Amino acid sequence: MMTNIYATIERPTLLLDAVRAQRNIARMALKAQRNRLRFRPHFKTHQSAEVGEWFRAVGVTAITVSSMTMANYFAAHGWDDITVAFPVNLREIAAINALAARVRLHLLVENMAAVDFLATRLTAPVAIWIEVDAGYRRSGVAWDDGAALTAVADRVAACDRMQFQGLLTHDGGTYAARTHAAIADAYATTVQRLNQARRVLAVHGFQGVELSIGDTPACSVLDDFGSVDEMRPGNFVFYDWMQVEIGSCTWEDVAVTVACPVVAIHPERNDVILYGGAVHLSKESLRRADDSPSFGAVVYLEEDGWSAPLPGAWVRSVSQEHGIVHADDATFAALSSRIQVGGLLGVMPVHSCLTADLLKRYLTLDGATLTMAPFPNSMSSQLVASG
Numbered sequence: 001m002m003t004n005i006y007a008t009i010e011r012p013t014l015l016l017d018a019v020r021a022q023r024n025i026a027r028m029a030l031k032a033q034r035n036r037l038r039f040r041p042h043f044k045t046h047q048s049a050e051v052g053e054w055f056r057a058v059g060v061t062a063i064t065v066s067s068m069t070m071a072n073y074f075a076a077h078g079w080d081d082i083t084v085a086f087p088v089n090l091r092e093i094a095a096i097n098a099l100a101a102r103v104r105l106h107l108l109v110e111n112m113a114a115v116d117f118l119a120t121r122l123t124a125p126v127a128i129w130i131e132v133d134a135g136y137r138r139s140g141v142a143w144d145d146g147a148a149l150t151a152v153a154d155r156v157a158a159c160d161r162m163q164f165q166g167l168l169t170h171d172g173g174t175y176a177a178r179t180h181a182a183i184a185d186a187y188a189t190t191v192q193r194l195n196q197a198r199r200v201l202a203v204h205g206f207q208g209v210e211l212s213i214g215d216t217p218a219c220s221v222l223d224d225f226g227s228v229d230e231m232r233p234g235n236f237v238f239y240d241w242m243q244v245e246i247g248s249c250t251w252e253d254v255a256v257t258v259a260c261p262v263v264a265i266h267p268e269r270n271d272v273i274l275y276g277g278a279v280h281l282s283k284e285s286l287r288r289a290d291d292s293p294s295f296g297a298v299v300y301l302e303e304d305g306w307s308a309p310l311p312g313a314w315v316r317s318v319s320q321e322h323g324i325v326h327a328d329d330a331t332f333a334a335l336s337s338r339i340q341v342g343g344l345l346g347v348m349p350v351h352s353c354l355t356a357d358l359l360k361r362y363l364t365l366d367g368a369t370l371t372m373a374p375f376p377n378s379m380s381s382q383l384v385a386s387g
Contacts, residue, residue, distance in 0.1 A: 009344060106127040171213060214234070254352075260275055265341060310327070
């Protein structure tokens, strides 16, 4: 660390270890190259043009985003092959047409209503992926609904402004896994289902249909991706406490931690009160062994970054601005000897995508501030709306 960055921190601040992040990027890019996969990383995690340049440095030319607003932001920073990995929002047709005239834009469809609308309203060419629900039950055409898959593909093929690219899915099932074997099993099931959907389309004359997958656990753990053509992981750039618990990475791979001011210490109940709550960390939680929630792992902030997570301490609850750290007796004794009111304590976030979206800028360990996309974040809007 070149400077004492901690002396400058006044409020919850997202620390970024650029060395770890760039190492994560290089490792995933090499894995894609070894497997001859198109590497189209999801930029929704970092949302930063400056971090995006780290991907360019390893040869990335195509990216994934989660909204048209994000697509426009990255297009303005020179990215010209962009997938919006969210079912197409028809109310943004003007933005879609404007961007499609400037870049190679990929859109997701999962119903005939969307395809029929695009067929009559598109003014520029787009690539189309049919989103497939391979069992996650979020969005997409059911993997075993051959009639629906064929109907959508036929309608896409009938429009000269839509180029049918292939089948795309997000395998949320790997996030429930806690072993590498379980991740591999979930991935194998997803790819088997995608291949079945592709075979159905092949029977109806669709050849060269590509398969695109995109979950960080499988992309991190596996070395053989079977018959897929493209990988779109996003969270891996930073990882987080959830990915450590899943087994996707170790804590030494996690590239972000939130530095939180300590505002109170309550030894009578082994609690430390942080300025760092739901509007900073999010309300995403993991279940502990006793089924109580943890809203983040607790770490010491050190000269060269942060420590390993303290095994006997966790963020037990969050409200809007408050984070309450609880510790067992032995851990609290050690913790209270190292921190004081007015000091700082680190929280390794459960879900770095949400935490980054809330805090909107990074402070690197050498003291640089990296900005993120300037559009309003969705998470804080939801928190305000819900009171």
